[in-house]
Each structure stands twice: as structure tokens, then as C-alpha cells.
Amino acid sequence: MRLTDVQPKAGSKHRRRRVGRGIAAGQGASCGFGMRGQKSRSGRSTRPGFEGGQMPLYRRVPKLKHFPLVNQKTFTIVNVSALADLEAQSEVTLASLMAVGIITTNDGPLKVLGDGEVLTPLSVKAAAFTRSAREKIEAAGGSCEVVG
Structure with a gap:
């Protein structure tokens, strides 16, 4: 076979x-x-998705990232690593963390995230816990209580 023999179908x-x-x-x-x-x-007829001036489907339907959540919950977040310096058996709440200076602003109810390690047993009262945060606090001998 030669190059000259190659032809399209x-x-x-x-x-x-x-x-x-x-x-x-x-x-x-x-x-x-x-x-x-x-x-x-x-020139080009109309752009893709154009519906003759009617609000197009891709703008009528809220998708993925570009629309605000109507009743979005905002939390004051703190990682488990920030709780490691507290005394053993102390009660951890939003007010106590603000008094110590770990948290400086109140952005809503307290949520504890699981980044870092905690070795002292603490009694933590918060609005929400991540699964890893709950496991780390309870593994250290502490307790997690969901408040309000």
C-alpha cells in the first residue's frame, strides 16, 4: 500500500x-x-439558549453555585485543634470560648469542626458537630452535647 492509494471513504x-x-x-x-x-x-442567528426574549431556561432554573440559599444557616466555627489548650473537664460553649479569646466574633451558633487533635477530656456544648470532631472529642474522654 502506498500513500497515493489512501483515499477517504x-x-x-x-x-x-x-x-x-x-x-x-x-x-x-x-x-x-x-x-x-x-x-x-x-451573522450568527441567535446565541445558544436564546428563547426570543423570554427568560431562558438556564436563567429561570437555579443551578449549582450561582444562586443564594434562602434560609442559609451561618455558624461560628471552631476546630478541635483550638480546644486542645483548654483545661481538662472544662465546659466549652460559645460564651466560654469568647471569654478565653479563641473566638473573637459571634457569627451565629457554635459548630465544631474536626481539624486537628484533642487529648484533654472536655464537655463541649455546641449547635452542631462534624462526625470527625465528635469522634475525636469522645475518644479523648470528653462529651458532646447538641444545644438548641
């Missing part, structure tokens, strides 16, 4: 349509686009 190649070259060419005058209207004009 029969019927796979088409002639380019030459429009606007007179009526004898088959696509003269309006070039197969009809008489008048938006889709007969030169």
Missing part, C-alpha cells in the same frame, strides 16, 4: 455549498434562508 466528502452566486447555481438571491426575518440575516 466513498460519500464522506462533500462539495462546499456556494450560495449567493445567481439562480442557476441553485442557491441564489436569498441563499436558502427564506425571505425575511431574524434567521435570514447575515
